[in-house]
Amino acid sequence: MARMEQTGVRTRRRGATLEDALLAAAWAELAKTGYTNFTFDAVAKRANTSRAVLYRRWSSKPKLVRAAIAREIQKDEVVTPDTGSLRGDVIALLTQANGRRVRLAITLLAHLGDYYRATGTSIATLRNSIYGDRESNMETIIERAVARGEVKPGVISDRILRLPLDLFxxxxxxxxxxxxAEEIAGIVDTIFLPLLKAHGAL
Amino acid sequence: MARMEQTGVRTRRRGATLEDALLAAAWAELAKTGYTNFTFDAVAKRANTSRAVLYRRWSSKPKLVRAAIAREIQKDEVVTPDTGSLRGDVIALLTQANGRRVRLAITLLAHLGDYYRATGTSIATLRNSIYGDRESNMETIIERAVARGEVKPGVISDRILRLPLDLFxxxxxxxxxxxxAEEIAGIVDTIFLPLLKAHGAL
DNA sequence: CCGTTAAGGTACACGGTGTATCTTAACGAG
DNA sequence: CTCGTTAAGATACACCGTGTACCTTAACGG
Incomplete structure (x- = not known):
């Protein structure tokens, strides 16, 4: 800010400030029009600049998109819920994933195919970046339940551990x-918990 | 055939014959280059014709792609397995899905995102066309198990019914x-059957 | 204060889209 | 068998987004 803005002359942004504005514009376009109709032109216009500025940093559509996604991902932090009960924790974990990252996840899912093709990355890899460490959060939740004496240790297989998130x-x-919300509750109450009981973990 | 083919003059295909060749070419292109790089030009060349012939039938990329997919889907028939046991039937169903349609499903999954974005079609809609009536096959399997006395009627909810296919x-x-194969067995033996037992359905 | 850097603007070649004709082969009614 | 109708196949064109090149001028730093 500060300096001036004499007679409508627009300040020229540079470096990190500019880059952040560019990626924000890219993300906005991505959310608005989707990957297919995403154009450098539209991003440039939205950011009040020209395509050249974009190409200087990201030489292709997938690269720009990836950068915009990466910036969006690192924005919000994942917290392991601790409600005091296994049921509450799992529901909270799914609800959190639902509320915070759905838009992100939806956008990403919509482009996974292309992304996969363009980069050769396995979907599982990308999944981790979308959902963060939710898988390990699940482990933490179970460990706490074991510590509380709510769950018997050593009977929960990997597949069962992944089940709630997989269904989600x-x-x-x-x-x-x-x-x-009722679907989330359904996953936990009619699938996950009964299954733990069936395996004698509760 | 029959008539002639004088001095290298190429026969001109018409109607259903032509249409089938066009869709076959479209599917081949789709499998080769993916949705994003799929072009009318490439399809036309592969089918030894011109874009105009394609546009006359399908006015846009999503429409042509959808038609090509539809043709591919209706090629193979889905059979409800009847092995004499619930476990056998479910495993057979998943194995069948695995063997027959994986290539199709993989191709589609790899391009669904764009397709969805471009057309607004819900994935669930397309899913039904990919996996055919497997969901209702599952119902049939359960009904038979009930008839055999293997399963108690009325306790299996929709969500549980969908579970094996969802995980698959x-x-x-x-x-x-x-x-x-061992993953399929795992789905059935450590998730599905124990869950039925937990709900008192076995 | 002046030289260097990079932002912002413009122009261009290229490739795919969708439309509009034009020709000519295939088909069908008489 | 012939002739009129239909549609296949071939161009051509306007339009749009891409990626590159080049120029100018604002911002920054020694």
Missing amino acids: RQQLAMTYAPVP | RQQLAMTYAPVP
């Missing part, structure tokens, strides 16, 4: 919409 | 590869 993701990927 | 799809979507 499945629904998200199928509907491209936030998962309703 | 989840894994397919994450790995972009056929699901190994």
